Amino acid sequence: MATKRERAGAVxxxxxxxxxxxxxxxxxxxxNKAGHYELTxxxxxxxxxxxxxxxxxxxxxxxxxxxxxxxxxxxxxHPEPPASPAAIVCLLLGLTLVLAPLCSADQASAxxxxxxxxxxxxxxxxxxxxxxxxxxxxxxxxxxxTTVLQGTTVLKVxxxxxxxxxxLASSSGDLAAEPxxxxxxxxLKTEDLAVAAEEMNEAAKLAPENALVxxxxxxxxxxxxxxELALPNLQKAAQAGLPAPESARVPELLATIRYEIRKNEAxxxxxxxxxxxxxxxxxxxxxxxxxxDRAGKTIFKTRTPLxxxxxxxxxxxxxxxxxxxxxxxxxxxxxxxxxxxxxDPKPKTITQEHWWLVTILINPDGSLDGSRMETCTREPGQxxxxxxxxxxxxxxxxxxxxxxxxxxxxxNDRALALKKKSRVAATPPPEVHIQLD
Numbered sequence: 001m002a003t004k005r006e007r008a009g010a011v012x013x014x015x016x017x018x019x020x021x022x023x024x025x026x027x028x029x030x031x032n033k034a035g036h037y038e039l040t041x042x043x044x045x046x047x048x049x050x051x052x053x054x055x056x057x058x059x060x061x062x063x064x065x066x067x068x069x070x071x072x073x074x075x076x077x078h079p080e081p082p083a084s085p086a087a088i089v090c091l092l093l094g095l096t097l098v099l100a101p102l103c104s105a106d107q108a109s110a111x112x113x114x115x116x117x118x119x120x121x122x123x124x125x126x127x128x129x130x131x132x133x134x135x136x137x138x139x140x141x142x143x144x145x146t147t148v149l150q151g152t153t154v155l156k157v158x159x160x161x162x163x164x165x166x167x168l169a170s171s172s173g174d175l176a177a178e179p180x181x182x183x184x185x186x187x188l189k190t191e192d193l194a195v196a197a198e199e200m201n202e203a204a205k206l207a208p209e210n211a212l213v214x215x216x217x218x219x220x221x222x223x224x225x226x227x228e229l230a231l232p233n234l235q236k237a238a239q240a241g242l243p244a245p246e247s248a249r250v251p252e253l254l255a256t257i258r259y260e261i262r263k264n265e266a267x268x269x270x271x272x273x274x275x276x277x278x279x280x281x282x283x284x285x286x287x288x289x290x291x292x293d294r295a296g297k298t299i300f301k302t303r304t305p306l307x308x309x310x311x312x313x314x315x316x317x318x319x320x321x322x323x324x325x326x327x328x329x330x331x332x333x334x335x336x337x338x339x340x341x342x343x344d345p346k347p348k349t350i351t352q353e354h355w356w357l358v359t360i361l362i363n364p365d366g367s368l369d370g371s372r373m374e375t376c377t378r379e380p381g382q383x384x385x386x387x388x389x390x391x392x393x394x395x396x397x398x399x400x401x402x403x404x405x406x407x408x409x410x411x412n413d414r415a416l417a418l419k420k421k422s423r424v425a426a427t428p429p430p431e432v433h434i435q436l437d
Contacts, residue, residue, distance in 0.1 A: 046318070047067075180202040200216055200220050210240075276407075279422045288302070296337060305329045308328075310324070323425060375434050384433065
């Protein structure tokens with residue numbers, strides 16, 4: 001029996017939504033003539049990735065899933081063939097013949113431009129897909145800004161930690177911690193960050209005051225996206241006293257790690273539909289009793305809330321999320337006749353469920369605007385009432401996301417605190433027809 005051959009150009013990677021009813025594979029990594037692209041995660045229609053150019057500079061950026069897929073298909077359809085030595089020699093010879101007359105015009109200016117080109121590598125003129133575009137050419141006479149491009153800053157921040165990890169001292173100088181230290185440095189050179197972290201932590205337990213061990217541990221933690229742990233270790237290493245090469249790198253490393261902490265804090269504060277995804281509940285109201293006198297009898301009606309829950313399970317774009325809101329309650333009706341000779345009937349209790357369609361819009365400032373529309377009133381286990389007089393009733397609300405993930409909303413001048421019960425969101429039962437499309 002012939003074995004199945006793997007199809008050429010097959011993609012192995014993550015699954016991301018391409019449309020509402022189709023899933024398409026995204027490549028985990030690919031390369032083109034610009035550099036190496038490696039997918040980090042997919043959030044809705046946004047792909048988070050790291051880009052490494054041909055000079056080894058690495059940057060984190062985002063692009064739409066559609067753009068990632070197009071780049072991936074283009075890279076697979078037209079791979080870059082390696083240039084032959086003969087072609088490179090011919091190209092250099094042609095450039096020399098063409099540019100030779102131009103070099104005699106102004107040698108001093110050419111030397112200055114060459115020096116500037118070395119200081120500013122070609123990657124600074126490349127706009128990464130998904131990042132901010134490069135500014136237009138400056139107009140003559142207009143003063144130039146001194147700010148640094150965001151892409152360049154990210155490259156510098158990332159390269160500071162990576163370059164420091166590549167030149168760690170070969171020995172810690174501590175006999176007890178030396179085996180673990182050397183193993184961690186070797187693992188770090190092979191990009192095995194998990195082993196490097198485990199071994200360097202063991203070295204730090206054996207030599208808690210060794211400056212080089214603390215310095216290396218902080219760098220490994222920074223590489224593992226743990227800036228909160230890396231910062232105190234690097235500060236303690238600097239206070240303990242480091243050799244000159246490591247000491248010279250500490251200020252830039254500390255600035256890099258502080259920047260990562262601030263960036264993570266900003267990311268945590270950013271409200272996205274994925275963060276709202278989940279199930280929420282809130283405190284219940286007190287029971288309400290009403291009575292009505294009618295033709296020699298008094299009817300007592302009692303409403304007792306049983307549950308109030310909201311579940312958000314449908315993401316639409318980058319700022320919308322939808323789901324359902326359900327309220328369960330019991331309605332008890334008791335009749336008492338004025339004539340004592342008449343027998344009072346037994347109280348009648350009915351359990352009801354009120355289902356609402358919920359839509360929430362995330363504003364640019366992180367606040368929420370939402371509405372819920374009643375779509376179904378039913379008894380448990382039964383279908384929805386077709387003649388429900390409240391069907392289509394809309395209630396609007398405003399709200400915000402608390403640091404712990406809970407929601408605070410205000411509707412009809414009433415404040416509600418919705419506590420996040422779970423990151424799992426359940427859909428309504430089949431007999432409850434809540435149409436989201």
